[in-house]
Amino acid sequence: MNVKEKLFQAIHERSEELVQLTRELVAFETLNPPGANYRECIEYLSKRLQTSGFYSQMVRAEGAIGDSDIHPRWNLLSRIEGDFPGDCIHFNSHIDVVAVGNGWTKDPFKGTIEDGRIYGRGACDMKGGLATSIIAAEAFISVIPNFGGAIEISATVDEESGGYSGVAWLAEKGIITSKNTQHVIIPEPLHKNRICLGHRGVWWAEIETHGKIAHGSMPFLGDCAIRHMGALIQTFEDRLFPKLDCRKTNFPIVPNEAKRSSINLNSIHGGEPELTNENNSYSAPCVPDRCRMRIDRRFLPEESLDEVKAEIVDILEALKRERPGFEYTLTDLFSVPSIITDHHKPVAKAVHKAINEVLGEEPEYVISPGTYDQKHFAQISNIHNCIAYGPGLLKLAHQPDEWIGIQDMIESAKVMACTMLELLTKD
Numbered sequence: 001m002n003v004k005e006k007l008f009q010a011i012h013e014r015s016e017e018l019v020q021l022t023r024e025l026v027a028f029e030t031l032n033p034p035g036a037n038y039r040e041c042i043e044y045l046s047k048r049l050q051t052s053g054f055y056s057q058m059v060r061a062e063g064a065i066g067d068s069d070i071h072p073r074w075n076l077l078s079r080i081e082g083d084f085p086g087d088c089i090h091f092n093s094h095i096d097v098v099a100v101g102n103g104w105t106k107d108p109f110k111g112t113i114e115d116g117r118i119y120g121r122g123a124c125d126m127k128g129g130l131a132t133s134i135i136a137a138e139a140f141i142s143v144i145p146n147f148g149g150a151i152e153i154s155a156t157v158d159e160e161s162g163g164y165s166g167v168a169w170l171a172e173k174g175i176i177t178s179k180n181t182q183h184v185i186i187p188e189p190l191h192k193n194r195i196c197l198g199h200r201g202v203w204w205a206e207i208e209t210h211g212k213i214a215h216g217s218m219p220f221l222g223d224c225a226i227r228h229m230g231a232l233i234q235t236f237e238d239r240l241f242p243k244l245d246c247r248k249t250n251f252p253i254v255p256n257e258a259k260r261s262s263i264n265l266n267s268i269h270g271g272e273p274e275l276t277n278e279n280n281s282y283s284a285p286c287v288p289d290r291c292r293m294r295i296d297r298r299f300l301p302e303e304s305l306d307e308v309k310a311e312i313v314d315i316l317e318a319l320k321r322e323r324p325g326f327e328y329t330l331t332d333l334f335s336v337p338s339i340i341t342d343h344h345k346p347v348a349k350a351v352h353k354a355i356n357e358v359l360g361e362e363p364e365y366v367i368s369p370g371t372y373d374q375k376h377f378a379q380i381s382n383i384h385n386c387i388a389y390g391p392g393l394l395k396l397a398h399q400p401d402e403w404i405g406i407q408d409m410i411e412s413a414k415v416m417a418c419t420m421l422e423l424l425t426k427d
């Protein structure tokens with residue numbers, strides 16, 4: 001048996017364990033918000049990895065966004081050193097999951113197995129990927145105990161809300177650094193035959209239109225901020241949406257529809273507070289003097305953040321010239337540029353080769369429509385040799401009856417193990 005056959009056999013021997021580990025991870029209700037049960041889940045992983053020979057560090061992102069005594073933000077970094085110096089390969093997974101939502105036919109935290117699939121919130125995004133990387137590492141260590149360099153496995157929090165108390169925090173504190181870590185794989189569910197090189201850019205902003213308050217029976221004495229916002233939305237319809245729709249990338253962004261530049265009108269509010277359980281006042285006596293709208297602009301690698309912002313400012317300024325009384329304020333909320341790893345980087349090449357060997361096919365290079373923690377590795381740790389690779393179908397993420405295929409996990413584990421073989425051993 002050659003070394004690869006031994007690796008594959010070691011993974012097959014662990015396939016039951018892979019299923020069990022995934023189900024146990026799904027059973028932790030690590031919902032974000034609010035960021036529940038992080039410590040319990042991290043402790044469980046820390047113990048397991050210690051048994052496999054990893055040195056584990058549990059760190060709380062104390063005082064970071066979202067951290068509180070009720071919902072502390074605990075992260076795990078586990079590392080195992082090889083027999084001789086060399087590169088470190090780091091697998092990073094987030095343990096937080098989004099709200100369950102409606103429409104489930106299975107228990108979202110039971111890890112029900114049916115037709116070769118494990119069902120549960122987070123099974124696909126991305127506890128299945130986390131379990132896959134752990135089993136791949138354990139199988140690799142058992143077959144090649146005298147490897148070089150190091151393997152790191154991190155389990156981090158809050159990816160679904162920006163990763164500030166997770167990867168960003170570990171990077172800022174120097175716990176993840178480009179000195180300790182040379183190759184990064186994030187097992188997000190992009191599918192077993194795809195290498196995800198990065199993501200589109202994002203800009204979130206708030207636009208406020210200003211008016212003048214007056215008695216609702218005499219609107220001519222005021223100036224309605226909501227009508228100004230209506231005019232802005234109409235201008236977006238006429239001048240912005242068609243333009244964005246024509247702007248198409250040459251990069252392999254998936255799904256196909258995301259190859260075009262896009263803007264989502266996220267929320268809007270003006271005038272009286274919304275009717276809610278707490279506020280049940282039906283009064284409507286005034287002309288609104290302000291209206292606010294949040295926009296979510298996703299942009300292509302070919303577009304720069306400055307151009308994207310300038311395009312919106314140009315529309316606002318034009319409206320100011322054309323529409324009497326139009327006044328606005330524009331506030332930046334959040335932005336990340338497009339982050340894309342060169343496909344010639346060593347980690348991308350090693351995974352490419354491994355996919356060839358394990359699946360007997362050419363991998364597809366893709367770019368994600370939305371951002372994920374790769375941005376923090378790139379922007380804070382200055383680690384650009386980073387990709388996302390993991391089992392699961394992206395379209396199932398955040399959906400009811402989310403699932404992950406057991407066979408897909410096994411094949412991805414083989415790809416990960418072959419990648420370690422490529423990067424951590426010398427012939």
Ligand SMILES: [Zn+2]
Pocket residue numbers: 094125126159188189
């Ligand atoms: Zn995810």
